[in-house]
Amino acid sequence: MKNILNILPYEWQIKETSSFCSVSDIRIxxxxxxxxxxxxTEKHIEITPTLSQLSHIVQKASENSVYSYIDDIRxxxxxxxxxxxxGISGKAVYEAESLTNIKNxxxxxxxxxxxxxxxxxxxxxxxxxxxxxHNTVIISPPGGGKTTLLRDMARxxxxxxxxxxxxxxxxxxxxxxxxxxISLDVGExxxxxxxxxxxxxxxxxxRTLSPTVILCDExxxxxxxxxxxxxxxxxxxIVTAHxxxxxxxxxxxxxxxxxxxxxxxxKERKAQVTQLK
Amino acid sequence: xxxTGIFLIILSGVLLIFKIYYSHVKRxxxxxxxxxxxxILKNEILFMKTPVxxxxxxxxxxxxxxxxYEEILNSLNGNFSVKDSFSKGFKAVSDILGEKSxxxxxxxxxxxxxxxxxxxxxxxxxxxxxxxxALEEAETEKKEKLKPRCAAISxxxxxxxxxxx
Numbered sequence: 001m002k003n004i005l006n007i008l009p010y011e012w013q014i015k016e017t018s019s020f021c022s023v024s025d026i027r028i029x030x031x032x033x034x035x036x037x038x039x040x041t042e043k044h045i046e047i048t049p050t051l052s053q054l055s056h057i058v059q060k061a062s063e064n065s066v067y068s069y070i071d072d073i074r075x076x077x078x079x080x081x082x083x084x085x086x087g088i089s090g091k092a093v094y095e096a097e098s099l100t101n102i103k104n105x106x107x108x109x110x111x112x113x114x115x116x117x118x119x120x121x122x123x124x125x126x127x128x129x130x131x132x133x134h135n136t137v138i139i140s141p142p143g144g145g146k147t148t149l150l151r152d153m154a155r156x157x158x159x160x161x162x163x164x165x166x167x168x169x170x171x172x173x174x175x176x177x178x179x180x181x182i183s184l185d186v187g188e189x190x191x192x193x194x195x196x197x198x199x200x201x202x203x204x205x206x207r208t209l210s211p212t213v214i215l216c217d218e219x220x221x222x223x224x225x226x227x228x229x230x231x232x233x234x235x236x237x238i239v240t241a242h243x244x245x246x247x248x249x250x251x252x253x254x255x256x257x258x259x260x261x262x263x264x265x266x267k268e269r270k271a272q273v274t275q276l277k
Numbered sequence: 278x279x280x281t282g283i284f285l286i287i288l289s290g291v292l293l294i295f296k297i298y299y300s301h302v303k304r305x306x307x308x309x310x311x312x313x314x315x316x317i318l319k320n321e322i323l324f325m326k327t328p329v330x331x332x333x334x335x336x337x338x339x340x341x342x343x344x345x346y347e348e349i350l351n352s353l354n355g356n357f358s359v360k361d362s363f364s365k366g367f368k369a370v371s372d373i374l375g376e377k378s379x380x381x382x383x384x385x386x387x388x389x390x391x392x393x394x395x396x397x398x399x400x401x402x403x404x405x406x407x408x409x410x411a412l413e414e415a416e417t418e419k420k421e422k423l424k425p426r427c428a429a430i431s432x433x434x435x436x437x438x439x440x441x442x
Contacts, residue, residue, distance in 0.1 A: 010356055056358075064359045064390040065328035067397050101393060179331075 003082040004110060007060035009053050019045055025143075026110040030054055054105050061086050072171070074099050082183055083113035083176030113147070113173060115184050119271075120152035126273045127238075127260055131162060133213045135231055135257050138240040139249055140264035146240035147173055147217055149264065149271065151184060153238055154215050158187015165190040166211040168201035174217055190215075202226035206233050213238060224254045231257040246274060283438055290434035294427050300373075301419040307373050308412040310342055312405060319401040322394075329359055329390040345370045360386040374411070381407035 001020055005013050012034075020026070025037035030053075034045040061078045062069040069078050078086045089107035093100050127136050138146050151174045157165040167190050169175045176183035177194035186192060191209055193201045198216060205211050206229070213236040219227065220241065230237050237257065243249035246261050255261075261274045314336050321332040330353050337346040348369040352362035363386025367379055381404065388400035 059358065059391070060356075062390075063328040063330060064353065065322075065326075065330075066391055067322060067394045068326045068328050070393045 001112075003080050004084055004112070007057055007080065007086075009056060012047055015047065019043065024112055024114075026108075026112075028054065028057070028108040028110070030106045051104070051106060054108060057086075057108060058088060058105050070101070073102055076102065077171070079172040079176075080110075081176070081178045083173045085111045085113070085171065085173055087111070111143070113176065113184070114145075115151065116148050117152060117155065117185065119145075120149050120156055123149070123262055123271045123273060124153055124156045127262075133157060133163070133236040133238065134259040135236055136238045136260040136262060137219075137249070137255065137258045138238070138262045138264065139243045139246065140240075141244050142242060144264040146264060149262070150174060150215055150217055150238065150240050151186060154186040154190050156187065157213055157215070157238075158190030160187075160189075162212070163189055164210055164212045166205040166209050166214050167192045168196055168198060168205065168214065168216040169194045170196060170198060170201065171217070174215075198223050199226050202230055206230060206235060211235050215239070218242070219253075221253045224257075227257050228254075246276070279441065282441055286434055286438055286441070290430055294430055297426055297430075298423060301415065301423060304373055304375070304415050305412065305419065307342065307370070308408055308415060311345075312408050312412065314342060315401065315405050315408065319397075319405075322397055322401075326394075329353070342370070358386075359389050359391070362386065363389070377414075378407070378411045381411065 004026070005020060019036060023036045023038045027035040027037070028049050030049055030051045032048065034047045034049060036043045036045060058078070059066075061080055062073070066073065072078050073088070076087055076089075078088065080086055087109040088102055088105050089109075090102045090105040093103055127134050138149055140146050154165055154167045154174065157163045165187065167174055167186055169177065169192050172178070172194055174184070175186045175190075175192040175194065177192060182192060191205075191211075193204060196204065198219065201216065202214065203226070205214050214230055215238045216223075217240050219239040223239075227237055227239065241249055241253060245263065246255070249255065249261075255276055258276050261276055263272045263274060264270070265272070318332050318336060321327040321335065322329070327335070330350065333346055333349055333353075337343060337350065345366045349362045349366040352365045353359070357365065360383060363382050364379075367374070367382040371379070385400060385404040385407070388396065388403075390397075392400070
């Protein structure tokens with residue numbers, strides 16, 4: 001939480017320090033009260049952020065170095081130290097048909113990363129047989145706990161004998177790498193490729209890191225090529241995807257490489273393993 | 278007694294001339310160092326994408342402009358913006374640089390880190406250009422003002438010595 005408080009204006013830190021404890025999301029909109037989400041409830045705080053305060057938060061989150069985070073900003077987020085994701089809303093700047101920047105930031109959503117060790121223990125046992133991890137897709141709507149589960153799977157496989165996991169952490173959220181240091185526990189054998197695009201990450205991992213399993217967050221239909229190439233090389237994959245059900249996901253993504261789907265119920269915090277073929 | 282007095286007058290004259298000369302030399306060497314450091318900073322920022330704080334912290338070990346960088350780093354640590362930090366950094370060395378070049382530093386502080394790489398490239402070009410101009414001015418000032426000042430001081434002290442004799 002200290003990493004998040006550090007980027008907020010000083011007067012907010014003093015006024016509402018206790019309120020920020022154990023929140024899951026902080027929603028900041030210019031001219032509206034600050035909203036904190038905590039275990040399914042929300043709390044309105046008597047703080048009305050201004051546009052300049054939002055700009056200050058973005059500056060602080062990017063360590064006063066926008067150029068250093070511009071690729072992330074183009075995708076609409078900045079990952080904070082500790083793996084927390086700060087989503088930003090504002091006005092898009094396009095150049096030659098591609099999004100180059102976001103200006104006039106008027107809304108921010110900070111998602112607090114949770115490290116829950118052991119949440120994947122039960123599920124992981126169902127995904128492994130004869131020492132081999134089966135290709136698995138973890139499914140849930142946003143905020144359902146996919147990243148938390150994937151991080152714990154990386155940790156468990158990284159602490160399992162004869163496994164050589166490689167984690168592709170494109171958004172620095174899973175291992176929360178910061179200046180070369182891995183902040184969250186992803187297991188002693190897990191090698192992390194931080195900031196890699198998925199295409200480069202898969203290719204790098206397969207060619208040079210001798211993986212038994214590759215773990216990757218937030219895949220979509222555009223990633224089928226890399227997933228297939230990994231599977232066809234004899235490497236297992238565990239990935240996450242946004243969807244409420246297998247049927248919903250199968251409409252936009254090829255699920256043929258996967259043997260299992262783990263469906264997360266965000267409300268009841270339950271994980272259900274389904275065999276796909 | 279007279280000899281001691283003359284010796285003290287000559288000594289104080291020499292010291293005064295040295296002080297004036299040293300302030301010019303210090304300013305020029307400071308600006309030269311800053312220009313070469315700016316090139317390093319520019320490369321760190323444009324090619325390595327190093328955040329401002331770390332890039333400035335790497336320069337600190339170079340020694341010559343430590344006071345300036347130290348003030349910037351302390352201000353950045355203390356929740357100040359880059360603009361305010363550069364302004365504070367400048368104030369810490371304004372006795373060396375003179376108040377005239379303040380806008381070069383505050384303008385650069387306003388742009389540093391606030392834009393993408395293309396914006397940073399422009400910010401550095403403008404900053405280095407401003408520093409080079411300040412260096413040129415300092416060198417011209419040294420040439421044009423140092424000699425008449427030294428001559429005036431020598432004349433005054435010689436007059437005092439003659440008066441004493």
